[in-house]
Amino acid sequence: MVVxxxxxxxxxxxxxxxxxxxxxxxxxxxxxxxxxxxxxxxLGSNGAGKTTTVRILATLLKADAGTADVxxxxxxxxxxxxxxxISLTGQFAAVDEILSGRENLVLVARLRHLKDPxxxxxxxxxxxxxxxxGARQVSTYSGGMRRRLDIAMSLIGNPxxxxxxxxxxxxxxxxxxxxxxxxxxLAGQGTTVLLTTQYLEEAxxxxxxxxxxxxxxxxxxxxxxELKQLFPxxxxxxxxxxxxxxxxxxxxxxxxxxxxxxATTGGQG
Numbered sequence: 001m002v003v004x005x006x007x008x009x010x011x012x013x014x015x016x017x018x019x020x021x022x023x024x025x026x027x028x029x030x031x032x033x034x035x036x037x038x039x040x041x042x043l044g045s046n047g048a049g050k051t052t053t054v055r056i057l058a059t060l061l062k063a064d065a066g067t068a069d070v071x072x073x074x075x076x077x078x079x080x081x082x083x084x085x086i087s088l089t090g091q092f093a094a095v096d097e098i099l100s101g102r103e104n105l106v107l108v109a110r111l112r113h114l115k116d117p118x119x120x121x122x123x124x125x126x127x128x129x130x131x132x133x134g135a136r137q138v139s140t141y142s143g144g145m146r147r148r149l150d151i152a153m154s155l156i157g158n159p160x161x162x163x164x165x166x167x168x169x170x171x172x173x174x175x176x177x178x179x180x181x182x183x184x185x186l187a188g189q190g191t192t193v194l195l196t197t198q199y200l201e202e203a204x205x206x207x208x209x210x211x212x213x214x215x216x217x218x219x220x221x222x223x224x225x226e227l228k229q230l231f232p233x234x235x236x237x238x239x240x241x242x243x244x245x246x247x248x249x250x251x252x253x254x255x256x257x258x259x260x261x262x263a264t265t266g267g268q269g
Contacts, residue, residue, distance in 0.1 A: 041207035144175025
């Protein structure tokens with residue numbers, strides 16, 4: 001049974017978290033809080049300790065030192081309560097490609113002993129814009145669709161806290177934006193999201209608060225506005241804005257889709 005009652009304080013509270021593998025210190029005293037209903041981005045390069053932090057918070061790994069609470073429960077002393085309160089989506093979509101999207105959702109709902117798993121599945125398909133693809137085998141889904149289905153599956157049972165570990169790794173720009181929209185939808189419904197990413201634009205687009213993890217420590221933590229204030233005021237000059245490569249890519253894709261579905265006209269030039 002998923003824990004849903006209101007609990008005071010931050011959704012995630014981390015103090016002095018340390019973890020080492022032999023002589024390699026992965027986490028060297030990590031501190032941060034995540035406000036309930038917010039998207040918190042843990043930003044850092046590969047090897048910074050992001051996944052290790054998530055694995056500790058999800059009770060999959062024990063810290064060497066420090067404390068961490070998730071939804072009011074201590075990850076070391078109350079791991080079962082923590083697991084009831086969370087869902088974890090890793091770097092690769094954990095979906096069964098032989099089953100349809102709807103069958104994947106129904107299967108998880110049954111495993112969690114929920115009433116009317118079909119209704120649960122249909123609601124999530126609608127919420128993540130997958131209704132039209134619900135009856136299709138997942139093997140026919142695009143990368144973005146698989147990722148959205150994976151996130152939808154993680155929400156079965158309404159966990160108050162969800163961990164998304166590099167949710168757009170390996171996705172193309174269009175699929176990445178699909179996942180961004182799904183993550184925004186999560187927060188809009190009141191779910192607390194801890195997102196790990198190495199993509200600066202992803203943190204900028206999604207996060208209410210951003211913590212930069214570098215060499216096992218949080219070196220800065222704040223809102224995007226607060227982080228921008230760390231730099232000197234920019235000199236204002238008129239510069240013609242050029243489209244980004246991502247904007248060009250999405251525009252071309254959208255135009256190609258329009259041409260493919262529109263009517264053609266005859267005539268000779």
